Structures are given as C-alpha cells and as structure tokens.
Amino acid sequence: MKQSKMFIPTLREVPNDADSKSHQLLLKAGMIKQIASGIYSYLPISKRVLNKIEAIVREEMEAIDGIEILMPALQPSELWQESGRWPSYGAELMRMTDRHGREFALGPTHEEIITSLVRDELKSYKKLPVTLFQIQNKFRDEKRPRFGLLRGREFIMKDAYSFHASEESLDATYQDMYRAYSNIFSRVNLKFRPVIADSGAIGGSHTHEFMALAEIGEDTIAYTDGSDYAANIEKAEVVYTPDVQHTEEQPLEKIHTPGVKTAQQLADLLGRRLDEIVKSMIVKVDDRFVMFLLRGHHELNDVKVKSYFGTEYVELATEAEIEGIMNAKPGSLGPVGVDKIEIYADYSVQDINNLAVGANETEYHYINANLNRDFTVTAFGDFRFITEGEPAADGSGPVKFAEGIEVGQVFKLGTKYSEAMKATFLDEQGKARPMIMGCYGIGVSRTLSAVIEQHHDDNGIIWPKSITPFDLHIISVNPKQEAQRQLADELYATFSKDYEVLYDDRTERAGVKFNDADLIGVPLRILVGKNAADGIVEVKVRKTGESFDVNIGELKAEIDSLYDTLD
C-alpha cells in the first residue's frame, strides 16, 4: 500500500485526553478517532490489525467445531422479558423504541437471542452439542468509559454459546474453549493468565477470566509462583488459619472519642495496632440491612458478599440509611446492643477478643467488647479481600498481586436461560429437558489495545508479526531523488509478492517519515536513501532499533531470514 494513498492521520503531540499508553498510541499512530465518549472509528491501520486478530479467533473457534453466525444488534425487549433480565439492568443497557413504539435493546451480549434461535431449531439430543459464535459490536453504556478501546461503549466482541444434553458434554466444550483461548492469546503474543473468576449476575457456577498482564489493568490477580494458581482478587479465597490471640476478658468500657471516624484514628487514640481494631459496616443486601465486622486492616469484598447471599444487589448503606437504623454516624458503629439487623463477621475477627468497636453513639466507642458476652454473630465467613503474602487456596504458597486487563471469559451457564426461555431438547427417553449452556467471550477491540500496552516503546507501537498491519515498511527517504525513488518503487514491487508492504512514497521530510514509521510500528523497515545509487539500502528492526546496510543483491535473503527471527 502506498502511504501517499493511505489514511493514517498521525499526531505529533500527546493528546491530553488520552488516559493510558495504548490510548495515547492509538491516537498518535492515527489508528482511531473518537466520535463520542467511548465510541471510536477504527482507521485503516486498526482495521488491518482487527482483521488479523479476528482471523486467529475464527481459526481457533472452528478448530473446536465452533460455527460462525451473525446475530442482530437490535434485540426485542420481549426476549429480555422472557429471561427476566429486562428489569434487572439499569442505564448500562442501551434501550430504544422503534417507530411502532416497540422497545428494543442494543445488544450488550446475546444469551437471549441465541437461546431463542436455538430453541426453535434444535429439538433433539442427536443435534447436541452445538457451539455457535459471532464477532460483532456490543453496546454497554458504561458510566465512565476510559482508556480508549479498553473500556468503550461500543466495542467488538467474539461471543460464543454452546448447548449440551449433559454436564459432561459442557465440561468438554469448556475445556476446549479454555485451550482455544490460551492458543488465541499466545498467538497474538499476549502475556496472559487464566484466573478463577466470579460468575456474577450472569449466573452459572464455573468461570475463568483471561487476564492480559498490564499495569493499566483494572482487575487485580492473586497468583503464586508455586503453581498455575491464579484468581481474580474478587474471588480469591482466603484460607482461614486460626491465629487466636485472646487475653483475659476485661469489663466492657465506653470511652469518649471526639473526632474519631476511622479505624486508624481509633487505633491511634488507643495506642493499638490497626489489626486490633474491629470495624463495623452496614451493607444493604437485597432489601435488608446487614452489619459486617472486619479486622481494621482488612477490606470488605462485595463480590464475596454477593455470592454468599446469592444476589447482585449489595451496596454499602448510605450515611442517611445508617443514621436512620443505628442513630449514629458511620464512624461510630459497632455490634454491641445491635438486635435489629443481623451481624456477619469475617473469620479472622474471632482471633482477637476485648475488641475496640463503635458504641453506636457518635464519638463514643467501646473497648473490651467480647463475642457472646456483649454481642452475637449470625455467622462467620470469608467476606474480605485476600492480602498479598497470604497463602493461596491451593496451598502452593503466598499470593502475589498483578494488574490485568480482562480480555476473555469462559462461563458454564447451566440452564438459567434455557429454563427461563423453554429451550428444551428431547433426551434418549423422549423426555423434554432444558439444554445445558456455556458462553464464552473475547474482547477483540480490547485485545488490540492490550497488545499495544504490552508491545511498545517511547517511540510507538511494536507489532508482533502475527497481527502486524504490514510486514515491511519501505521508506524512500527523498522521492525527489530519481535513483532513490526508482529503487524504492522496484523494491516495493518485488517485496509485495511475498510480504504485505507499506510504502512511504510521500514527499514529507525524512524526520516526519521516520517518526511516523516508529509510531505505526511495522516490525521491519527498509530505508532507501543516499546510498541507493550504489545499490545499498538500510534495514532496521523496529523492536531492537538495530539497523545495518545491505546490498540489494542480498536484500531478499536478508529480509527473509530477519523476518523469520521476529516474534
């Protein structure tokens, strides 16, 4: 492709609204243009990379008998009424009405559509299992779109759905997908980790997220070097090992604590460690309020609370709600004398006694509060986030933390949608049974960004060979020089036979062309410059920056062998 005919609006300066490295580079390399918050046009360089990522995804899906279809983005609300999800999503679900006043959603995902499609077509166990997938734009009205393509409101997803007559069959497909995802993320040259994850609102039991490791990642992974254990921190189980440090029970004592609002301030006032304080939090679970007790140095894990109570509706109570229930401000809450709401406590609260807790009176606290004497707990449980260094659930050693970008997720869905939508099949005994489902997503546009996050330097992107927009970048340094332009034209014609070539034939200054080439990030570059008349060109490897002169007689062999060494 001649760059004089291309559309790559590179930028000189860093756009100030870019809030991540990949977002900056996508803009500087002229790969995307924002049309509205979280909504982008993919320009030619991006489109070429997306085509390659999608080709790899298709190959791996088809290798495990995935069949490609394309479903509509417009989804009739009736199907979401059937699945019961129409009322359960808020502003994130983009809704609209058509000219007849009928309600639709712009599809954020396609469980309802695919289930209605399959229930009409596949009636017998003989037709199962089947795995259908699509690659399509999804719409989710994120409250805070950010990081360019990493969290957009319209994005490209590969979503696959599988239908089974048995759990074993679902298991087999789940494993196939798990391996296919590992292949895909390896082939696009991403450093990634599959992590045990929480299935959240989607239901089902078993799910893994595929995390691309990157500082900018919004997810935190708890992993160990001792095994392939890795879990989303929302899910990482805390192995409770009792570490009881009880002392002689002391009499309960109320103390005036002006200005004390946090566990740290209470610890400082009492001259105790933070972990010797027990903090009390009021959480709204569904439509009731519940108190949670945690050690001062731990944090409440809302995802664990959701899965413990089996609901998505878990929110911290507001200050007004707290004052309404407890007649005290959030900084002075405690379990003593609380009988209107249930109290749950993290396991490790039972390790200490003579507790310092709020007195449910603003600016008053108790010391020496003791379980069963001064307050009771409905149940102890694992309600907190694991902290770095604590033992992993599989006993493989202390967990370490890393940031990750969720680029894929595989779910065992079960029969949540097939039951709700009566997608049944006739089993061997002719009995109608709900199909057992799995669903599997890859963020295709998010994967493009994740690759940039992991493959760049200060001058721009460095594309892995597998998804690079072009293989070779030929630059005629000064096309006004007849010898240079002629040789560059010839090399473009020759190399285009075996490689995808971007030919910078523009009459821009050399510096501009080199800057653009560094930004765009094609892995190999041929500079046709002042030595063209002597049949010498310069070859440059984008990743290492190394460059050397090559006689055009050896150029093809040199490029072929160099290209093979690239990753």
Ligand SMILES: O=C(C[C@@H]1CCCCN1)Cn1cnc2cc(Cl)c(F)cc2c1=O
């Ligand atoms: O999408 C999934 C599960 C899997 C992921 C892989 C591909 C198939 N679906 C979960 N999820 C996430 N955000 C959503 C946002 C909105 Cl607004 C919605 F209405 C529904 C969903 C929703 O269901």
Ligand SMILES: [Mg+2]
């Ligand atoms: Mg997540």
Ligand SMILES: [Mg+2]
């Ligand atoms: Mg997820």
